[in-house]
Amino acid sequence: xxxxxxxxxxxxxxxxxxxxxxxxxxxxxxxxxxxxxxxxxxxxxxxxxxxxxxxxxxxxxxxxxxxxxxxxxxxxxxxxxxxxxxxxxxxxxxxxxxxxxxxxxxxxxxxxxxxxxxxxxxxxxxxxxxxxxxxxxxxxxxxxxxxxxxxxxxxxxxxxxxxxxxxxxxxxxxxxxxxxxxxxxxxxxxxxxxxxxxxxxxxxxxxxxxxxxxxxxxxxxxxxxxxxxxxxxxxxxxxxxxxxxxxxxxxxxxxxxxxxxxxxxxxxxx
Numbered sequence: 001x002x003x004x005x006x007x008x009x010x011x012x013x014x015x016x017x018x019x020x021x022x023x024x025x026x027x028x029x030x031x032x033x034x035x036x037x038x039x040x041x042x043x044x045x046x047x048x049x050x051x052x053x054x055x056x057x058x059x060x061x062x063x064x065x066x067x068x069x070x071x072x073x074x075x076x077x078x079x080x081x082x083x084x085x086x087x088x089x090x091x092x093x094x095x096x097x098x099x100x101x102x103x104x105x106x107x108x109x110x111x112x113x114x115x116x117x118x119x120x121x122x123x124x125x126x127x128x129x130x131x132x133x134x135x136x137x138x139x140x141x142x143x144x145x146x147x148x149x150x151x152x153x154x155x156x157x158x159x160x161x162x163x164x165x166x167x168x169x170x171x172x173x174x175x176x177x178x179x180x181x182x183x184x185x186x187x188x189x190x191x192x193x194x195x196x197x198x199x200x201x202x203x204x205x206x207x208x209x210x211x212x213x214x215x216x217x218x219x220x221x222x223x224x225x226x227x228x229x230x231x232x233x234x235x236x237x238x239x240x241x242x243x244x245x246x247x248x249x250x251x252x253x254x255x256x257x258x259x260x261x262x263x264x265x266x267x268x269x270x
Contacts, residue, residue: 016142022143022239023142023143023144023145024105024143025108025109026145027108030109030113030117030158031113031116032147033120035079035119038076038120039075039076040075040077040121040123040127041073041074041127041158042074042124042125042128042159043145043160043161043230044072044073046163048168054184055234056164056179056182057179057182057227058179058180059071060177062257063174064175065261067259068257070180070214071227073124074127075127077120083119086115086119087118088122089122090114090118099140101140101142102141105143131173132170132172133170133172133173139162139163142162144160145159145160145230145233145237146159148230157230159233180221187212187235188239188241193243194211194212194252195246195252196224197253198256199253208246213252
């Protein structure tokens, strides 16, 4: 993996404001969401003192669908729990929605859309706590990214961006093999982007995808699919970064696990 200087994104406080100002609230996206068909995910950004900013991603365990994929923490809205948590988020005296981005966003929303925002943000926080032990009151809301519609599964994803304050340790649950910090400076390096050919992809005639190759020492991970698109959207909107065109990228080949669409242990074909 080729590494380059991070570039002029300023201090953590300045970068946080750049992100919040660039992303905004995506009001039109919030008005499109259907609770039954939309999952909410968190794109967590962390910039600890003395280190570079990173995006925290989960590597899915072999017990869930899409094992081995890198993903954002999140999931579907729980109609009972997240409605209650969302209502609490709308109470001004509580600590969760204190960020300028939250207040700026909520001030321009109708009561219905504000409710949608708070319920889906609550789902993000709850799922992130369950999956990786991310403490909810240490997550600052920065904005909403465009909706992503999944091809293999009949649902869409509403990504939200959060800034993580002062949490050095996480506790992944059974759904997560490990938590992977991906350096922003590596994500901004065009040399780390590849064309990913999946030789056994279930969609006939479509098996080469844009991807990002993450490498730490001898370990390599491929970021592709929905999470790649979410990260690319974040980089494009906040830092005006565009990865190189597919035709100029090196080709990397791989295969999906036998249980990719179902999760759990793959059956022995012998």
